[in-house]
Amino acid sequence: MERSGPPQAPDKGKGKPPWRSEGLPGGKPKINWWRFVVTLLVVYAAFFVVSSFVDSGSVETISYTEFTKQVNAKNVKDIYAQGLSVEGDLRAAAKNPESGESYTKFATEIPAFANTDQLDQQLATGQVEITSQPITRGFFSNLLLSLLPVLLLAGLWIWIMRRGASMMGGGLGGLGKSKAAKPVEAAKVRVTFEDVAGIDEVENELVEIVDYLKDPDKYRRLGAKLPKGVLLAGPPGTGKTLLARAVAGEAKVPYFSASASEFIEMIVGVGASRVRDLFEEARKVAPSIVFIDEIDAIGRARGGAGGIGGHDEREQTLNQILTEMDGFSGAEGVIVIGATNRPEILDPALLRPGRFDRTVQVGLPDAAGRTAILGVHTRGVPMDGEVSLDQLAKTTPGMTGADLANLVNEAALLAAKRGKEKVTMADFADALEKLQLGAARSIVMPEDERVRTAYHEAGHALLGMLQPGADPVRKISIIPRGRALGVTLSTPDTDRYAYDEPYLRGRITGALGGMAAEQVVYGVITTGAENDLEQVTMIARGMVGRWGMSEKIGPLTILPNDGQQPQASPVTLAMVDEEARRIVDECYERAVQVLNGNRDKLDGIVAALLEHETLDEAGAYAAAGLTSRSTVAIEQ
Numbered sequence: 001m002e003r004s005g006p007p008q009a010p011d012k013g014k015g016k017p018p019w020r021s022e023g024l025p026g027g028k029p030k031i032n033w034w035r036f037v038v039t040l041l042v043v044y045a046a047f048f049v050v051s052s053f054v055d056s057g058s059v060e061t062i063s064y065t066e067f068t069k070q071v072n073a074k075n076v077k078d079i080y081a082q083g084l085s086v087e088g089d090l091r092a093a094a095k096n097p098e099s100g101e102s103y104t105k106f107a108t109e110i111p112a113f114a115n116t117d118q119l120d121q122q123l124a125t126g127q128v129e130i131t132s133q134p135i136t137r138g139f140f141s142n143l144l145l146s147l148l149p150v151l152l153l154a155g156l157w158i159w160i161m162r163r164g165a166s167m168m169g170g171g172l173g174g175l176g177k178s179k180a181a182k183p184v185e186a187a188k189v190r191v192t193f194e195d196v197a198g199i200d201e202v203e204n205e206l207v208e209i210v211d212y213l214k215d216p217d218k219y220r221r222l223g224a225k226l227p228k229g230v231l232l233a234g235p236p237g238t239g240k241t242l243l244a245r246a247v248a249g250e251a252k253v254p255y256f257s258a259s260a261s262e263f264i265e266m267i268v269g270v271g272a273s274r275v276r277d278l279f280e281e282a283r284k285v286a287p288s289i290v291f292i293d294e295i296d297a298i299g300r301a302r303g304g305a306g307g308i309g310g311h312d313e314r315e316q317t318l319n320q321i322l323t324e325m326d327g328f329s330g331a332e333g334v335i336v337i338g339a340t341n342r343p344e345i346l347d348p349a350l351l352r353p354g355r356f357d358r359t360v361q362v363g364l365p366d367a368a369g370r371t372a373i374l375g376v377h378t379r380g381v382p383m384d385g386e387v388s389l390d391q392l393a394k395t396t397p398g399m400t401g402a403d404l405a406n407l408v409n410e411a412a413l414l415a416a417k418r419g420k421e422k423v424t425m426a427d428f429a430d431a432l433e434k435l436q437l438g439a440a441r442s443i444v445m446p447e448d449e450r451v452r453t454a455y456h457e458a459g460h461a462l463l464g465m466l467q468p469g470a471d472p473v474r475k476i477s478i479i480p481r482g483r484a485l486g487v488t489l490s491t492p493d494t495d496r497y498a499y500d501e502p503y504l505r506g507r508i509t510g511a512l513g514g515m516a517a518e519q520v521v522y523g524v525i526t527t528g529a530e531n532d533l534e535q536v537t538m539i540a541r542g543m544v545g546r547w548g549m550s551e552k553i554g555p556l557t558i559l560p561n562d563g564q565q566p567q568a569s570p571v572t573l574a575m576v577d578e579e580a581r582r583i584v585d586e587c588y589e590r591a592v593q594v595l596n597g598n599r600d601k602l603d604g605i606v607a608a609l610l611e612h613e614t615l616d617e618a619g620a621y622a623a624a625g626l627t628s629r630s631t632v633a634i635e636q
């Protein structure tokens, strides 16, 4: 909950943690429009050059009188009429009396008043062939004309191919040949289970596979079948890639890795052929591991909305993977490890027996897990004796392995910048603050703004402290960071997995606390509560429309959580809004009431904030005259 500055566009790409950048080389290729236009021009120019060569003689425009004269002379071989325009050929060349040119191809107009009955008769007796085809062009130009679209398509195709090929790092010759899926030599995968911490139960599930890869014959002799594919499912940064590498490293087998999203950026057909090559290589050196990251990019359930052009490619690539997995009996010893953040959207065909028939959930680490992960990442870091990894782990619920690796790195960077020999707890605390709250911004705030921000944050904090069951307040700060003027951070003691109604109401009340404090103290509200209100709205609508916490609506899912259209009548939707509003109103009333009744505590926090700018958990509770509930956090 933060008090934010003037409204701004939300940060883009905030969701992608920076350590993922090593994943995909490059972004989407730029379309080279310049090259596209040049290709079109060249094809057109070629057409005109060729057609001017093969076109025999040009078309002569003649008068109607001249035309009827030629008809009467039975010199007209054929005509093509469209409305009153006529084009045609003569049997023998004639001279146009007007221009003096000799011609065989002609064009003319029939005057509206002409006696066409008479003309018909003349044409009939003159044995003129009346065709429906324009005949003024020669055979070659006709051919060219009909070929034009084909030529254009071919040009376009070559151009796309070139692009596709260069994307894969080869010329045209490299088309369809796999260049990217280079195996990592067995010896080069140095990662082992030693490097993976805090997810032992996941490791245990993979130990069997490592054992199989080490000595497939042991299993073959007994006719035991091992899974061909293992799906690692879990949030980003929880170590799925790391695990796959560790399996290869432990078993000392070659490791092939590819990201599924790379396949669908290829042109149609190439993705599938790359999959084929990938598996071919893997089989050659089996036992081996094929790791496919972001498998949901191609394994999304079929029939869903596909991007333009990407749809077919996705399906072909997916089918190829399925074929490859069906194709090997398991005796070859190629194990496919897939990773996804969204197992629920995967095509069921992928999860059928004989494919990814084992799913391993890789969850967020618990406190003990976080301690272990911090242990792994601080192995090479000289640390001050007073640094307690346990303590750090307790203050970082919800963080992934990747977050923790980042935390250690930030702390080491800070210590180095400060010219220290060892990383201290203070460095860790500052690094954590920077990661959790954002980097501080050096702007000078007018004093009245500071005070108002302090009241806003104190409002959030005090409600967090006073409501039973609310997450403890970890930090309050009125140092501007990013677009936030101040921040209040509260995180649960233990890792929470489900929320009950009183807790959610508490969250709403707490989020409204900033606004309520401004209301209580100043009688007016500022724009600083925008983020708070977004949160409030999201929770309240969720309670009513998704989690069945409104009696009026009942236990129905009305607002799907994936941003799809709500499945309900307008009346029900209006009722959802009404119910959400009721909950928010009740919470706001409560917030104002609590703050009014505890004005001394509110003022206490504000005074401390104005003095210290940032308060930690103990400082915040002390300033409010409360004893902290959670100096000794109890895990699970």
Ligand SMILES: Nc1ncnc2c1ncn2[C@@H]1O[C@H](COP(=O)(O)OP(=O)(O)OP(=O)(O)O)[C@@H](O)[C@H]1O
Pocket: 019, 020, 195, 196, 197, 198, 199, 234, 235, 236, 237, 238, 239, 240, 241, 242, 243, 293, 339, 340, 341, 373, 376, 400, 401, 402, 403, 405
């Ligand atoms: N359990 C863990 N133990 C030790 N380090 C970890 C662990 N989990 C993650 N890390 C660290 O985080 C980094 C990123 O993790 P990794 O790339 O494996 O995550 P991921 O689950 O594959 O993420 P994504 O879904 O984004 O691909 C690892 O290289 C490692 O440094």
Ligand SMILES: [Zn+2]
Pocket: 001, 002, 003, 004, 456, 460, 511, 514, 515, 528, 529, 532
């Ligand atoms: Zn706020």
